[in-house]
Amino acid sequence: HLIDDQNKLIQLFDPPFDKSSPHPGYIIGYPPGVRENGGQYTHGALWVALAYARLGNGTRAVELLRMMSPTEHTRTAEEAIKYKGEPYTVAADVYALEGQRGRAGWTWYTGSSGWMYRIWIEEILGFKLRGNRFCFDPCLPKTWKGFSFVYSYKDSSYSITVENPDGVSQGIVSVEVNGKKSSEKWIPLHDNGRNNRILIRMGALKPTGEAGAKGDKVTR
Template sequence: GLTTKAVELLQMINPIRYADSADKARKYRIEPYAAAADVYSLPGREGRGGWSWYTGSSGWMYRAWLEEILGIVRDGSAIRVEPHLPASWPSCKVRYRFGQASYEIEMLRDDSITGHGDNGTRISVDGVMAEGNAFALIDDGTVHSVKVTIRPS
């Protein structure tokens, strides 16, 4: 539906775009991962960020990307995966930490998937197929490999 438009809008407000080069970072002068309340336009200060960490927008940005676009939602001691990747993304990778454990989540499109479960998503954790679109999180201090295949958009 509106995934491509949502990603376009999120990219417009993504703070990294103000610091994605050395020159821009020198001008922006605040953390590229924290949304600024102000980006100055005064002569001599154009592009400089201000009032970072004074808004809750960083947390909302994180949730918008992680939960709404990537579809990774923590549900107690489990992760539910319902990706809404834009058509222009053939794949993506996410590292999700849970205590001392790390989950390397790779999502990719598979033309052979025409329907599976509710949303055409298949998940395997450490080579074992998960039931449905969720898997249990285990804080065992190891790195887990999660493969998520989704049908084409």
């Protein structure tokens, strides 16, 4: 009951502290439903989306990420008046206070914007960069048929295409590097001055003991 789809917020807890004994500490200094006192504390709320992604539910993970996106709160004049925050910066908190439910709190300073970026890139798109190599382990909504982007590495570039023809949330069945199939999970980065082409195809993995997207090899 902490996820409010209608008002696009995820409460930290409910009901909030009001007149509590024993005294819960500084948290009661905020009005009930504001910031940590029962409102949406975005830094923590983002971990709910992360958890859904790691459970393999890409559809719900993306729904929650969009729910916390300032753009989704300001698509119409009516929504913008209710939200009262900028459409281009993440709010640290969103009110659950009656009469102000769905209103943005503090903006511009929150570290939750970094978490939002990482969850989109690493958990949804599945692009994980570690030193001079990278791998993919996407968790997509089943309606997504794929995506593409270009990653720049020194004087080289990597044109990466992920295809999802079967509409799965997870599972990589093949990887091609510059037109050649690869069975390795990790793709090394080379400063070769080229535009390197990476093609990743998603699909249902074989229900065997073979290593899949999270192992050392790609399941065929």
